Amino acid sequence: MLLQSKNLRFTHPGQSRLTFPDIELQSGEALVILGKSGSGKTTFLNLLAGLVQPEAGEIQLAGTVFSSLTPKKMDQFRGKQIGIVFQKPHLIAALSVLENLQLATYFSKNKSQDLNELLSELGILDKANSSVLTLSEGEAQRVSIARALINQPKLILADEPTSSLDDVHASSVVNLLKYQAERIGAALIIVTHDQRVKSHFSNFIEIGTQ
C-alpha cells in the first residue's frame, strides 16, 4: 500500500471537530475528494501533505509514518515525495519558468531531472526562459503542475486545480494530472467542489455530508 490514512481527526480552534474517512491508495491510483466549501477538504489535504499535524490518527506514505518525522525531516520528505498543485499557480514572480522548476529540484536536492523534456511534454518549452508574469492562466497552471511533478513524487495532491478555469482548460488540466501521475507511478488525490472533475474518475469520496 502506497498511501494509507487511519482515523484522522482535526479541530480548528473554536470550531467543531472534523473527522476524515480512511483512505488507501496504490501506486498509479487516483482519488477525487468532493465536498462543499467549509467541509474540511482543504484541511484533509493539508494533513495528507504533512503541513499540519492531526489531532489523532496516522498517515503513512511509502512506508514512512508522518508522525515519526521531525518538522525539518517532514519538509525534506515533502520536497522529495509529495507534489502539490494549488488552486492558483502561485509561481515565484521574481523567477523565470525554468528557474521556478530549478528551485524545486534545488530544495529537494534532486538534480537528475530533465526539465526541458517535462516542459515540452506540458507544451510550455518555448516559455522556459520567460518571466512567469507573462504567462496566461492556463500556462501558469501547467508550470505549477510541472513543479509538482519535477521530483517524481510518490503522491500528487491537487487543491481545487480547476476552479478558476473554463471547461476546456479544466478538462485538459485534469487529464494532464491523471496522465502524468500514471506515468511516474504516483498516487493522485484531487480535492475539489467542482463536479466537472468527478466525471473523469471512477474513484471518489464525499466528505462533510453527514
Place this chain on the structure above:
Amino acid sequence: MNLLKLSWKYLTFRPLSTGLNVLLLGLGLAIMTVLLLIQDQLEKKMTAEAAGIDLVVGAKGSPLQLILSSIYHVDFPTGNIPMEEAEKLAKNRLVKGVIPLALGDNFQGFRIIGTNYDYLKSYQADLSDGKLWEKPFDVVLGHEVATQTSLKNGDEFAGSHGISVGSHDHEQHNYKVTGILAPQGNVLDRLVLTSIESVWLTHDEQSEGDSTAMESIQDQDVFDIPVTQTGFPSSEIPREITSLLISYRNPMAAIQLPRMINSRTVMQAASPAFEMARLFELLGVGVSLLKGLAFVLLGISGIGIFIALYNSLKERKYDLAILRTIGATQFQLVLLILLEGLMLTTIGAFFGIGFGHIFLQLLISSNEQSVVSGIQAWEFLPEELWVLTYALAVGLIASLIPAWTAYKTSIARQLTRV
C-alpha cells in the same frame, strides 16, 4: 539555482526599493570613508611636514597662524621680526638648527619663500632638473608649480606682492628659474623657493619705486653677488625676516626656550605639535557632527532596509509557503531573508567606499592649492573594512525580525488563505 541566487533575484525584482536603500546606505558610508581618509592622511601629512621642526619663532600674534603660515604655508604671516634678534636667538646653546624664512610674494597664488639650502635639506628634497639658486632672483620651483604654470628652467616671471593672487606685480625685476624640484608629496610641491636676498631686494625696489636712474645702476651690482646658502644672509642695514624654524638641541629646550622667547623678546614662539593638536581639537567638533550625520544616515538606511524586507515579506508569505511545500526548511527561509539583507548592505558598502573615494577626488581636484591637495584619493585604509563591518551589522540587524517572521510563517495557514 541556490539560495544566494534566489535572494539576488528577489533583490533585482524590486530595483527601485533596492536602489534607494543602496543609495541611502552608500551615502552614510561615503561620509564615513571621506572622514576616515581625510583624518588619517591630513594628520599623517601634517605631522610629516612638521617633522624636525620643534619650534617656530615669528612676530607676536596668533601662534596657530604662525604655524600655519610658516610650516604649511596656508594662512597669512603674523608679521616680520628683526633679523638681529633672530641671529641672537640662533646663538642660544639650546638651539640646534635654525632655518630663516622670508615671505611676502606670490606667483599666480604660489608662495615665494625666501630661505636657504637648509630648508630643502630638512625635507630631503631633490632637484629633478637644473640647480639650486645662486644669485638673487634665482628661484627653484616646486613640482606642482612647474606643472601648473608650465615654467621651465631658464624661464623668467614677475612675482606679485602679497601672498595671494590679485595683488599688483613687481615689474622692476623678474625671477629666473634655475631648477625644479622632484615631486615631494608635501608642501614643497606648491612653493617657489629662493634666497632671502631676493625677497629683500624685491621689496627694496618697491619702496624705492621712484628712485633715480643712478641708484638703479648701482644696484645692478647687488644682483650679481652670490647669495647665502646656509645660516643668515649678511646685511649692512637692519633687515627683517618673517619667521624661524628651530630644532632643539636637547629636551630641556622644549621647556626653557619658548618661555624665554615669549617673555624676553619681541618675538613669539609656537610649537607645531601643540598648535596642531589644538587645531584638530577645534576641527573635531565639525568631524563629530559629520560622523553623527553618517550614523543617522546609517540608521535611516537600516530602517529603510527593514521596512523593505518586511513589506516584501508580506507580499511573499505565499512564496515562502510554496518554498516550504517544495522542500525548503525553515532555516533555509531564514537564511534567504538574511542573505537578502546582507547582500543589499554589502553592495551599499562597496558603493559607499567607492563614492567616498570619488568625493575625495573631487574635493582634491577642486582645491589644488590648499592643504588637501596633497591627499591621495585612491589610497585604501584597513579602517575601511570597518565601514564594511558597519554595513553588514546594519544589514543583519535590519533583517533579523523579517527573518524571524519568515521562520514562524505557518505554511498551511498561508496556503489555505486564498
